[in-house]
Amino acid sequence: MEFHWPAHWSELLEQHVSFYRALDSENKLKFEQRCTGFLLTTRIEGGVGVEVEDLDRLLVAASAVIPVWGFADWPYLSVAAVILLPGTFNDQFVCGQPDSRISGMVGHGLMSGKMALSQPHLRLGFANDNDKQNVGIHEFVHILDMADGDCDGFPERVREFQYCAPWFEFVRHKVAEVERGKTNINQYGATNSAEFFAVTSEYFFERPVMLKKKHPQLYQYLSEFYQQNLAEIAQQNKAGEK
Incomplete structure (x- = not known):
């Protein structure tokens, strides 16, 4: 599948992803290529009430690429889709309930091969580099951990x-x-x-x-x-x- 990287995507990464911002021009291009590879194999979907924007796609891709940046050609074969929800959710992926306290989760059973992320928390993770919290990176580290079959x-x-x-x-x-x-x-x-x-x-x-x-x-x-x-x-x- 052919994919053309929109010019404004580089600007979005520059504005919102400090990891990308710290790279030299050659590695920025490599980062973009790896984000492209991820987005060609993984769907980014919005749950009820969520409109997926270009920024969301890039932040999910960056979350996937950053942990494996030191590994050449790492494939995320186990992640078919990332679903963005309007807020925190419970273990049934339902928002707005008293037990809706989860901001990210790797799916199991019927949700196998999928990841759910709170859209606001995904964005906040990249907006604040000082709080030591980034739910996108956190969940993709779990995927990396699970590569041997066990999390x-x-x-x-x-x-x-x-x-x-x-x-x-x-x-x-x-x-x-x-x-x-x-x-x-x-x-x-x-x-x-x-x-x-x-x-x-x-x-x-x-x-x-x-x-x-x-x-x-x-x-x-x-x-x-x-x-x-x-x-x-x-x-x-x-x-x-x-």
Whole structure:
């Protein structure tokens, strides 16, 4: 299928996606190409009352590309569609109920192969780079985690590394710290190892310098896993602005 990248899409990425903004011109083109590849294989649909705009398509694609930026030609074969809902929802994907507190979820059963995201929360995740929360990236990290068949916080790539066993023990230790309130990591990260991996990945992609300063070992593990040294890039860009 042929696809022509609209010129204003690059402007939208420049305005709304800081990860893209930090890239040089060559890598910006690669980022656009990978977003295109994702959008050619994954439908972006709106739920009742939701109009999907170009910005939404780009933010979903960016959410998918950013975690796998360090991996060449990573295919999201398991995601056929991303459905945007008008707000938070419950586990039946219904909004406006007392238990509608979910902003993102990877579907199972009849929803297998689909992801649901709150449209407002998707946009907020990219509008605020300082809150260490990005629901789009969070859910695509779960997809990455599930590539080996299990969403357990120990993705297949982790098993390839020599620090596989230390990582398992490290996660258990850090989850216990979160449970005891002994760390600044969001309490939701203590839910299980899968959520710890997704939550700390949000920190890695949104606040890499802070993560490296406060949790250097965690930053090192995530940097080696994702093959991205975002703290160094952020510091170089900051120095270049002076």
